[in-house]
Amino acid sequence: MNYKQPLELNGLLLQLDLFLRGNLPPFWASLIEGLLILIAVLAAYAVIALILIYAERKVTAFFQARLGPNRVGKYGFIQSIADMIKILIKEIIHINRVDRFLFYAAPFFVICASVMAFGAIPFGQGLQAVDFNIGIVYVLAVSSLGIIGVLLAGWSSNNKYSMIGAMRSGAQFISYELSAAFALMTIVVMTGTMQLSEIVENQRYAWNIFNGHIPAIVAFVIYLISGHAETNRAPFDLPEAEGELTAGYHTEYSGMQFGFYYLAEYLNMFIIAAIATTVFLGGWMPIQIKGMDAFNQIMWYIPSYVWFIGKTAVLVFISLWVRWSFPRLRIDLLLNLEWKYLLPINLVNILIMVLIVLAGWTLTDLFPILFGN
Amino acid sequence: MLEQIIFSILAIAIALFSVLAVTSKRIIRSAIYLLFVLLATAGLFLMLNYHFLFAVQVTVYAGGIMVLFIMAIFLTHKPGKIVERRTNLKIISSILLSGGGLILCGYIILRNVTRVYNYLKINEINMQDIGRAMMGTEKYQFLLPFEAISLLLLACIIGAIMIARKEKNIETNDNKDLDHK
Numbered sequence: 353m354n355y356k357q358p359l360e361l362n363g364l365l366l367q368l369d370l371f372l373r374g375n376l377p378p379f380w381a382s383l384i385e386g387l388l389i390l391i392a393v394l395a396a397y398a399v400i401a402l403i404l405i406y407a408e409r410k411v412t413a414f415f416q417a418r419l420g421p422n423r424v425g426k427y428g429f430i431q432s433i434a435d436m437i438k439i440l441i442k443e444i445i446h447i448n449r450v451d452r453f454l455f456y457a458a459p460f461f462v463i464c465a466s467v468m469a470f471g472a473i474p475f476g477q478g479l480q481a482v483d484f485n486i487g488i489v490y491v492l493a494v495s496s497l498g499i500i501g502v503l504l505a506g507w508s509s510n511n512k513y514s515m516i517g518a519m520r521s522g523a524q525f526i527s528y529e530l531s532a533a534f535a536l537m538t539i540v541v542m543t544g545t546m547q548l549s550e551i552v553e554n555q556r557y558a559w560n561i562f563n564g565h566i567p568a569i570v571a572f573v574i575y576l577i578s579g580h581a582e583t584n585r586a587p588f589d590l591p592e593a594e595g596e597l598t599a600g601y602h603t604e605y606s607g608m609q610f611g612f613y614y615l616a617e618y619l620n621m622f623i624i625a626a627i628a629t630t631v632f633l634g635g636w637m638p639i640q641i642k643g644m645d646a647f648n649q650i651m652w653y654i655p656s657y658v659w660f661i662g663k664t665a666v667l668v669f670i671s672l673w674v675r676w677s678f679p680r681l682r683i684d685l686l687l688n689l690e691w692k693y694l695l696p697i698n699l700v701n702i703l704i705m706v707l708i709v710l711a712g713w714t715l716t717d718l719f720p721i722l723f724g725n
Numbered sequence: 726m727l728e729q730i731i732f733s734i735l736a737i738a739i740a741l742f743s744v745l746a747v748t749s750k751r752i753i754r755s756a757i758y759l760l761f762v763l764l765a766t767a768g769l770f771l772m773l774n775y776h777f778l779f780a781v782q783v784t785v786y787a788g789g790i791m792v793l794f795i796m797a798i799f800l801t802h803k804p805g806k807i808v809e810r811r812t813n814l815k816i817i818s819s820i821l822l823s824g825g826g827l828i829l830c831g832y833i834i835l836r837n838v839t840r841v842y843n844y845l846k847i848n849e850i851n852m853q854d855i856g857r858a859m860m861g862t863e864k865y866q867f868l869l870p871f872e873a874i875s876l877l878l879l880a881c882i883i884g885a886i887m888i889a890r891k892e893k894n895i896e897t898n899d900n901k902d903l904d905h906k
Contacts, residue, residue: 379726454757485851489780496788500760503795507753515799522796529788546852 355645355652362478389481393471397619398436404618406432408672415676439614442607447509450604454508459605459612461501466616466623468494473626474548476636476657487548488540491627492533495582498616499525502601505613509604517600520590520683524581527690528588531578534698538571538705539564539631542714552635557642558723559634563715567705572632574694574701579624580671581686583617587678588686625667629660633667636660642722732772738765753798760791777855 372381406421406429413420421428447455469491474480484490499522506518540546542564543554551560561568581588592600602613629635636656640648681689708714716723739762746758767782859868 382727451751451753454753457757484776486776486780489784490776493780493783493788496784496792497764499788499792500795503792503799504757507795507799519796519799522792526792544853 355649357477357652357655359653359655360477361655361657365478393467393481396475397467397470398615400622401615401618402432402436404622404668405435405614407668408618411669411672412676415673439611440608444607444609447604450510451508454504455604456609458501458505458508459609461504462498462616463501463612465494465496465498465501466619468497469623470619472548473623474552474630474635475660476655479636479657480549483547483549486546487551488536488546488627488631491623492529492536495620495623496529498620505605506601509601511604513597513599513603514601517592517597517603521584521601523683524584524588524590524686527687528578528581528694531574531690531694531698532582534695534702535571535575535578536627536631538567538698538702541702541705542568542709548630548635551631552637555634555637557640558715559632561632563723564705564708565715567701567708568632570697570701571705572628574698575628575632576624576667576670578690578694579628580674581690583620583624583671585617585621585671586675587680589680590683590686621668621671622664625664625671626660628667629663633663634659635663642724728772732769735765735768735772738762739769753795756791756794756798759794760787763787763791775850777850777852 369385372384376384409431410420410428421431424431424434471481472484472487472491472494474483482490502521502525503518506514506516506521509515539551539560542560543551545551545554554560555563561572564571584590584592592602597603602610605613636659638648638651638654638656638659640651712718742758742761742765746755746762749755749758763782763786767779767787770776770779770782858866859872861867
């Protein structure tokens with residue numbers, strides 16, 4: 353069944369591709385396309401960060417019964433743009449007796465890892481920069497590089513606060529990375545593919561979280577917890593616990609170097625939410641009910657990227673909600689949570705998922721008339 | 726053309742950083758140069774369209790082992806300390822050793838390069854095939870038991886940590902006792 357999709361961008365992109373390939377030799381065409389994609393990804397990265405910073409400040413303010421930014425522009429809309437300009441023109445303070453090369457290289461590790469993971473996210477139909485066969489593993493692989501930047505920043509700053517923050521961050525990240533990966537693998541067991549586009553396509557009538565019912569919901573919750581911990585945000589913000597460590601690993605950074613860490617933190621939050629959306633909540637796929645073509649057509653009129661952003665926004669909101677609802681954990685409690693609870697639960701969960709898939713108890717297997725592709 | 730440019734960049738990066746990794750006087754910098762070498766190697770896998778090995782290289786070596794290296798260096802050494810140069814004899818012997826290794830590896834690679842190239846040219850190896858090779862029970866399959874051996878290694882490491890930690894606790898207790906006395 354082909355539905356009308358008037359607002360999709362893939363037709364436009366196809367035209368652009370054909371135009372470039374028709375008029376240029378293949379080398380220049382791929383080069384220009386690569387550059388265009390790079391610019392688009394970086395622009396989206398910056399814009400999403402600005403929106404997230406504004407949203408976070410506003411939501412935080414409402415949680416704390418304040419108004420939040422409301423002076424620059426209507427409702428403070430332009431506040432984060434003003435902040436961006438401010439941080440861009442700030443002086444970068446040179447610290448004495450740091451390891452210069454590592455000190456200046458560290459923010460780039462963090463930001464590169466984050467941009468690379470960001471590039472693989474399917475934002476909508478045809479709006480995916482690279483669609484690897486190993487999609488999920490790729491995202492896990494490149495996002496694991498960010499921690500090196502944090503460790504280096506902590507060491508090269510020549511500051512005890514930074515060092516302790518970096519060590520805590522390292523321990524935390526390595527631990528929770530395991531849980532995040534296992535939670536995603538649970539879904540890979542169910543869908544039988546790691547390619548993000550195929551995972552989205554498989555969720556046409558039943559989102560994975562419903563399709564795999566109990567183990568999928570457990571995996572979803574574990575993924576959200578461990579993803580939240582990976583981004584170093586409260587209640588898992590020990591690495592930068594301001595009461596004890598001033599600002600943790602980025603204490604000595606100033607100006608745009610600090611800005612990189614700040615950007616990466618927000619974008620990592622977005623990436624976690626986006627991956628969770630793609631893997632568990634159907635990605636950019638509109639809500640569809642098998643057999644009800646009129647309803648489906650109405651749903652398809654809403655473009656896929658709006659669906660994607662909407663679902664992601666809900667998860668981002670949950671992340672902010674958690675941040676302002678729970679107190680900070682102690683480091684031993686934090687590691688206990690991962691190694692004594694989440695990881696064993698996760699391993700058992702994968703086994704349950706394997707049994708469910710083998711027994712044919714997923715929703716698509718049980719009710720092929722309602723949910724089968 | 727584009728492939729050749731990218732390949733030369735990667736190759737130069739690998740060569741340069743691997744030399745820097747052994748000649749750098751600060752141990753933490755050596756670790757970082759080694760990281761760059763591993764990442765550039767991952768880039769080569771990506772060029773060959775062998776995405777799985779790319780991801781494994783990045784997760785296991787760059788994201789896993791290097792992070793542990795760096796943490797271990799933080800915990801054990803003074804990472805910024807400038808290490809003194811070794812004696813000439815040691816430098817010469819290590820140059821000879823690495824030269825021998827280079828000749829051996831080069832000979833093996835030269836002999837097998839066409840075979841590997843033909844194998845890689847076929848297609849991208851997709852995840853399903855790798856999964857079958859791991860879990861299947863036919864010929865050239867059933868790699869899982871092989872992987873399970875590495876679990877044994879993990880158990881050994883955890884055991885070692887437990888033993889090491891206990892000893893340390895006893896030691897500190899002893900110290901406390903001494904302090905009290």
